[in-house]
Amino acid sequence: MRANCWMGVNEVEVQEVPDPKILNRRDAIIRITSSAICGSDLHLYDGYVPTMKEGDVLGHEFMGEVVEVGSGVDNLQIGDRVVVPFPIACGHCLACEREEYSLCENSNPNAELAERMWGNSPCGIFGYSHMLGGFAGGQAEYVRVPFADIGPLKIENDLPDEQVLFLSDILPTGYMGAEMCDIQPGDVVAVWGAGPVGQLAMASARLLGAEEVIAIDHVDFRLAMAERQVGATPINLDQTDVREELLELTGGRGPDACIDAVGMEADHGTGPIAAYDRVKQALRAETDRPHALRQAITSCRNGGTVSVIGVYGGFLDKFPMGAVVNRSLTIKSGQCHVHRYMRPLLDHIEQGRIDPSFIVTHRLPLEETPAGYDTFKHKENECVKVVLQP
Amino acid sequence: MHGKTAVTVNRPPAEVYQYWHDFAHLADFMTNVGSVEDRGGGRWHWRSKARDEEVAEWDIEIVTDEAAVIAWRSVAGSDVASEGTVRFAPAPGDRGTEVVVEVDYQSSEPKVASLVKKLRGDEPGMQLKEDLRRFKQVLEAGEVLRSDGSPEGPDSWRLLHQRPARPLSDAELDELGALR
Numbered sequence: 068m069r070a071n072c073w074m075g076v077n078e079v080e081v082q083e084v085p086d087p088k089i090l091n092r093r094d095a096i097i098r099i100t101s102s103a104i105c106g107s108d109l110h111l112y113d114g115y116v117p118t119m120k121e122g123d124v125l126g127h128e129f130m131g132e133v134v135e136v137g138s139g140v141d142n143l144q145i146g147d148r149v150v151v152p153f154p155i156a157c158g159h160c161l162a163c164e165r166e167e168y169s170l171c172e173n174s175n176p177n178a179e180l181a182e183r184m185w186g187n188s189p190c191g192i193f194g195y196s197h198m199l200g201g202f203a204g205g206q207a208e209y210v211r212v213p214f215a216d217i218g219p220l221k222i223e224n225d226l227p228d229e230q231v232l233f234l235s236d237i238l239p240t241g242y243m244g245a246e247m248c249d250i251q252p253g254d255v256v257a258v259w260g261a262g263p264v265g266q267l268a269m270a271s272a273r274l275l276g277a278e279e280v281i282a283i284d285h286v287d288f289r290l291a292m293a294e295r296q297v298g299a300t301p302i303n304l305d306q307t308d309v310r311e312e313l314l315e316l317t318g319g320r321g322p323d324a325c326i327d328a329v330g331m332e333a334d335h336g337t338g339p340i341a342a343y344d345r346v347k348q349a350l351r352a353e354t355d356r357p358h359a360l361r362q363a364i365t366s367c368r369n370g371g372t373v374s375v376i377g378v379y380g381g382f383l384d385k386f387p388m389g390a391v392v393n394r395s396l397t398i399k400s401g402q403c404h405v406h407r408y409m410r411p412l413l414d415h416i417e418q419g420r421i422d423p424s425f426i427v428t429h430r431l432p433l434e435e436t437p438a439g440y441d442t443f444k445h446k447e448n449e450c451v452k453v454v455l456q457p
Numbered sequence: 458m459h460g461k462t463a464v465t466v467n468r469p470p471a472e473v474y475q476y477w478h479d480f481a482h483l484a485d486f487m488t489n490v491g492s493v494e495d496r497g498g499g500r501w502h503w504r505s506k507a508r509d510e511e512v513a514e515w516d517i518e519i520v521t522d523e524a525a526v527i528a529w530r531s532v533a534g535s536d537v538a539s540e541g542t543v544r545f546a547p548a549p550g551d552r553g554t555e556v557v558v559e560v561d562y563q564s565s566e567p568k569v570a571s572l573v574k575k576l577r578g579d580e581p582g583m584q585l586k587e588d589l590r591r592f593k594q595v596l597e598a599g600e601v602l603r604s605d606g607s608p609e610g611p612d613s614w615r616l617l618h619q620r621p622a623r624p625l626s627d628a629e630l631d632e633l634g635a636l637r
Contacts, residue, residue: 072623084623085624086624087624088625088630090608091600091602091603092599092600120619122621122622122623123621123622124605124623124624139599139600157594159467159597159598159599160597160598161465161552161553172597173594173597176602176606176611176612176615177606177607177616178611179583179611197606197619201604201605201606201607201619202604202605202606211624214598
């Protein structure tokens with residue numbers, strides 16, 4: 068089959084690779100009908116995630132049709148249309164029983180590598196480094212899905228792929244980011260990053276009753292999308308002092324909740340501290356550039372919540388812990404426990420309360436995936452989200 | 458050489474004990490154990506798994522067998538001198554069973570010394586830790602999970618010798634034949 072493979076920093080290539088086979092009783096093989104490039108795939112592309120290996124098949128946002136099931140899968144039939152959650156979860160460990168699926172204790176065969184980096188291991192993830200399991204991803208014609216009796220969500224309606232595809236990752240991720248804000252009537256929610264996850268976090272904040280949503284970015288067409296689609300108030304960080312502007316918009320209080328939907332490669336910020344981060348990250352003396360997170364913390368109102376859904380991989384410098392302690396801030400974070408959110412969010416989509424397909428700007432055949440990475444990375448042609456069709 | 462490690466299994470203590478109590482099951486999750494056969498009278502015959510080396514064989518006898526602890530040691534005169542203990546304790550707050558395993562392997566015979574090293578893994582305790590991950594997977598998830606990078610499942614050697622995360626070829630699948 069054809070599959071998009073990681074070949075080194077800034078290099079992906081569509082190659083011929085063997086078709087996936089059933090390796091475990093609880094596996095299913097899915098023929099992909101749509102997949103997507105995630106913002107977190109750019110961290111792999113840019114070389115900021117360790118334990119990648121040349122030839123790894125990428126992609127953790129995908130859906131398709133069941134073509135084969137293992138003997139331990141009795142809830143899926145050949146021909147079923149399914150969306151697959153990006154975290155691989157067994158459904159039976161303590162974390163899964165608590166619905167903390169991205170912390171599944173049994174789905175990362177390489178847990179030891181993650182333990183050395185992070186102290187303990189999260190779940191395995193499709194196409195996302197060997198530290199997270201070494202599983203082939205779904206930017207391909209076919210994919211093997213382990214624990215298929217637990218993860219895939221059957222789609223039994225006629226909604227097009229683009230409306231349900233993002234149940235695999237970014238819609239639940241954005242929703243969990245908003246849910247962690249514990250939004251109360253009157254709350255103002257500020258979101259750093261108006262990329263795909265930021266857009267859907269803003270839409271979710273609206274759904275959860277936020278009074279006002281503020282989008283912070285420096286890419287005009289993305290701010291315009293947030294304004295148009297979600298009714299967000301845009302702040303272009305290149306043109307204004309973000310904290311001052313936020314104080315002005317909130318009567319001097321600061322936003323009740325701040326969502327960091329940027330993560331480790333913030334290109335926000337100017338001045339000495341931004342230069343410091345770039346140099347340290349380039350020299351691998353600092354793994355992440357946390358400019359958005361610092362600003363989210365210092366901008367949040369006293370006693371407010373900072374919700375971190377942008378991906379960080381390692382260690383941060385100049386972290387404003389003093390603001391967190393002295394202003395009673397709550398920081399919440401986590402890779403999304405996707406399985407927990409898929410069904411309720413599908414219901415929201417079916418009822419027309421949310422339609423995540425507004426973020427799609429580019430549709431490409433699988434063969435053109437490398438061009439898709441490049442366009443997405445450089446935000447060319449007003450790119451927000453690339454969907455791939457084999 | 459000594460290894461000790463602990464894992465919490467989200468199953469009741471009686472079930473976890475019962476599984477280990479049948480030593481034949483050890484071959485299902487201990488990477489370097491090929492088979493364990495019941496020889497009766499509390500004796501079990503172990504064979505190491507043949508990879509590229511000779512197979513070591515030895516007999517163990519059960520020293521203690523209670524609901525909370527099983528202990529064993531190799532019978533006198535074995536090429537491989539080994540002993541082990543596994544303890545089962547209820548985890549607090551209905552969190553399943555805390556399993557603590559201690560294993561020692563030794564050999565005075567040079568020809569089996571490398572096998573003993575293999576049994577221990579390159580780092581003392583490391584293979585044991587991976588084996589307990591597999592044990593947990595078997596009891597909780599019903600099987601040892603394989604990935605493209607680590608087709609054998611958790612394994613201390615494979616951690617540092619990952620395949621690319623892409624599907625295995627038919628030839629590779631044949632080589633790993635027992636997998637399917």
